[in-house]
Amino acid sequence: MSADANPTPTRSWSTTPERSNLLAIRTLAWIATHLGRSVARLVLHPIALYFLLFAPAARRASRRYLGRALGRRAGWGDLYRHIHAFAAVALDRIWFAAGRTDLFDLQISGGAVMEQALAEGRGVYLLGAHIGSFEALHAVGLSRRQLPVAMVMYPENARMIHTVLQALAPHFDVSIIPIGQRGSALAVRDFLDKGGLAGLMGDRYMPDQAVQEGAVQLSFLGRPTPFTDGPVRLAMMLRRRVVFMVGLYRGGNRYDVRFEELADFRQPPADPAAREALVLAAMSDYVRRLEALCREAPYNWFNFYDYWHEDAAA
Template sequence: MQDNKNWNELKEFKGGYYGLKIMLFIYNYGGRYIFSFVLIVVMFFYYLIAKKQRQYSREFLDAVNSTREKRGLKKLKLSTFAHFMSFGNMLIEKLRSWQGKLILGKDIVFKGDSEQAITKYNDNGRLLICSHFGDIEALRAIFTINSTYKINSIFYTDNAKNYNRFLKTISPNSNINIITTTSMGPDTAVMLKEKIDDRQIVAIAADRIPTTYNSNQNNRTCCVEFLGRKAKFPQGPFILASILKCPVVLVFGLKNPHTEIIDIVCIDFGEKLILDRKDKEVSLQNHIQRYAKKLEDLVIEYPYQWFNFFDFFKE
């Protein structure tokens, strides 16, 4: 998490591949409690020096409480340090999920009718729209360990190379395929359409704009209402959904602060996402605003699960 121009420059795993290996070593041989102690020390040190990230965290948490107040909900006592620690603790859950230590029904539960939403299209390829909100690795682990489903996860950053290398170390039998790209061009769309036709799953985050901006590519943005302010969201995932002509499901893995269990939230976004040919921009705006509203509904319930430590509302 650094203050750079592009979100892709925020190196959430600062030490790269070897940093991840050290984390895994401490977790495996020191246990969860030793790992947690080391994590507290590391996150406290980072909290002291990360002035910009503290500011962005505070702005976001204030926006959450402002939105809760407008909705007639009780304001929460929100701490920026607790926000940072939530990010650190999420790393533990990532390790546990890929090691197969999270048990469905015990450590992970489907919230409400989420299981029906995610299994409704089991006979089809489908697009999962994710975000940097919560720990989606929990759901990926459910799909990829002891499963015939193949997940193709799209990353808009080269930082994914270290992550993919680490993933193969910790979970060599994983069925996940990480696709690194800087923009969503025609070639990428054709490749993904082939995977959907083969009944595979494609996962893409829809809360961060691509690393390379080009108005001629499908990586333009829409400015929509989010937490009472204007925020930019990428058009690419929604254009991709319209091209793939497949079911779309929003997925989130959110740690419940009361039960310490990961709530899997799946929202059926539609059997197909159709764009109006006559007014494509308005159609895109409506779909993205609908996504932002669903995201906001969950964010105000799980504010510490928001892991976009940059100026999200920057014009």
């Protein structure tokens, strides 16, 4: 592990405009809600083919990632499967938002971890990644306890899809707690204290100076990769246990939802060096789990941009 003092990306995920078109999303959403999930899934094929053919940057990023996750060169079939999985998961947000768990086969593991955390009455601090579906967690919350769910994220991210979901499912309760603003940490603390589920994603690195100072370089899929340790440090500051969550898409209507304890910061040590060691251990464990998931379900990881900053070096 070392501080990432010299990042070189010329374009990051935060500056890459969303390719998705609001009219296209609304059209697909209309088909989904009026004609059903089966018909809407048929429309995914031409959509995935379009992006495969006419989104060269996303295609290049997918090929590089899949080559590392699969351990071989990714072919056109692999690229199509990757893009189609992303489209399928995005489509299913509509039904998860409406709480239609009856449409899905949800296999849930680690429920005892969640129950134990919820029993403390301080909410649950969840750390995930852009792999599979976070909305699967929302569906579990709705079906079990009517638990409020919030995503701690940059508010500009995925704004269009959330706008459509709010219009189609007025009871869609996934709140957004903006990150990187004054009062963000207090907002997360207050939401958790009310018994909510607060989810953060830890697999995207912001290449601005504020985050550079809090980045660690770890091996991920065989490459040194910068990760921000902000979510882990926030959990320590709020004295929370951290639950790792993932909702893997298994094809069709099947999702594999898992909860695992990642770290426990309820009583952090007073010694600064010991606290730093805990942060590094949690980050290393997080990346190890993420790498294992990428190898287990390679088509589930949805970061279609120059993740390892290879375009700049080319």
